[in-house]
Amino acid sequence: MATFVLVPGACHGGWCYEQIAGQLRDHGHRVITVTLTGLSERRHLLTSTVNLDTHIQDLTAVLVAEQVQDAILVGHSYGGMVITGAADRMPERVDSLVFVDAFVPRDGESCWMLTNDMQREWYLSAGEDGYSVPALPMFDPRATAHPLASFLQRIRLSGDLGRFRRRDYVYAKVWDGESPFAPTYERLRRDPQWTVHAVDSRHNIMRDAPEELLKILLDTV
Known part of the structure; x- marks a missing residue:
């Protein structure tokens, strides 16, 4: 049994993983879905001080409270920033990382720097x-506003992702216009330390290509 910790992207809550979480549990795995401060059912906590550090602390607090060891951290979109920061702060609790059409920052980078x-x-x-x-019009009706500071703050990392057993990147090939994740995809697919998947899906892979994503997640175990 593996422990999957699922982190949503901008404007979304843990509910965006509902289908995938259920399928992973059906396969016998432990699954924890996270809603970040200021979003969804926690939207009443949104203030000007909520930033990337807040969200990284959200995730590290979950790892401690749930006594998670050897976690497979999964981050969608903005959630890639969060799982990178949490893994850097608590590497002893993390086994592998899966970035689902997400940012993969290096030290000193922010969403603002990495996007288009x-x-x-x-x-x-x-x-x-x-x-x-x-929230953008194409988002789920449950989506809520997102803290601007989390997009602007630069991440601070003390190590690199090479210390973890496995690193997967799942790239969505279908975008209206340029994908903001195309540069990240091009960088990682040439790196032999990464396992990279290109999926015929729009950005919300959990909703639009759930079976393909489920297979990728199960393969990481």
């Missing part, structure tokens, strides 16, 4: 309070 101009324009559409980036 279209996404940056979205980040800067923060509402009247100046820090709540609205």
